[in-house]
Amino acid sequence: MHKENDPTFRRTVLDFSIGPCVSDEEKKRVSMFGPAEGILPKGTYVICKADMLKEDCAVWRVDNQNLLQKFPPFRDSKANRLVYRSSSTYSGWCEQISSQYFRVAVKIIKQTRSETTVEPEVPLAELFPASSVEWFKNPGTVFFEEETKVEPIDDDSILTEPRRVSLNTLVNAYLTQVFTKTHVESLIDDKDWTYSRSIAELETNNKQCEGLIKKRIPVEPKHNRWIAKYTRLAISKSSFHCFTKCQICKRKKPRRVIHFFDKTSCNEKLLVENLSSDIHDENEDDEEYPIVSDAISCGRCSMAVDFLHRMHHIKFHMLRICEDKLEEIGTSDIDLTSDKIVEKAKADKVWTLGVIQKYCDLWDQVRYEFRDV
Secondary structure (H helix, E strand, C coil): CCCCCCCCCCCEHHHCCCCCCCCHHHHHHHCCEEECCCECCCCCEEEEHHHCCCCCCCEEEEEECCEEEEECEEEECCCCEEEEECCCCEEECCHHHHHHEEEECEEEEEECCCCEEEEECCCHHHHHHHHHHHHHHCCCCCCCCCCCCCCCCCHHHHHHCHHHHHHHHHHHHHHHHHHHCCHHHHHHHCCCHHHHHHHHHHHHHHHHHHHHHHHHCCCCHHHHHHHHHCCEEEEEECCCCCCCCCCCCCCCCCCEEEEEECCCCECCCCCECCCCCCHHHHHHHHHHCCCEEEEEECHHHHHHHHHHHHHHCHHHHHHHHHHHHHHHHHHHCCCCCHHHHHHHHHHCHHHHHHHHHHHHHHHHHHHHHCCCC
């Protein structure tokens, strides 16, 4: 778990130690790759974790703060080895999605003004078994955020305000869902009135807020599809595109870049949907929805898209929050059973109120920012 007391501290890849009791040979091998989190200098090579087991897994080079250049693989027939050659394909890049990548060390085989050919120091086919060692030496799966102060809320408000009652019901249901995988499905199949009412209340608030935003911000179908397809979003500041127009409203100067990423999704029963097993369909999907899709926008439009994205994926995001909470408890007390972990999470009223307040604040902020004047 990586946590620094200095609020101005920013991690670089050199801040991740390999760990004690590791032989020199293992240290050398593990140092050939590692987490891509933190600040990566231009020219660093990375691979996407989701593509690591694919035969056509590409290597990407950090071109600047917002771009990755793709190096697709090809077989060098003379040397009978897999190497990677630069292409004209680029993808979006930002620090927020760096956890989805591994940093890899490469050696440059050929470099000209127009083309670069590289080869990883450790073949990518051997990275997967080694990755478990890397995660063990640098357990970065759980990051603890600084606790935010939650305003005291009377129990009466939770028991009476419809929004809070509904969110409280959903948080408890999703905590149970994390381990059982079937709890939400059983609630839906049994037509549980409390759960159905909570979902209806959540969707009512979402619909009202989405209506306020779309009355003022003309989000085109392509961006609506991105909002629905990608479950994660990050916004970075950039003045690189200041001579163009916002791609959302088509009027203002863009000062932001919206990065859509992570195509993981789940159905209404909160079960992660399987990826397509049809390679042809998967390739078509990658053409329309690459690993990262970017939109340049003005500040107000980026805020609107962020609100729409958070509301569209609110149930999935709440499930992720519950997963993180249970993982935090489980890693701090490894002797607890799954039932005890869930019980301990439900008993943490401060955390529960924080989750409830987060989404109440979201709806309130949308109603304020896009209110009728």
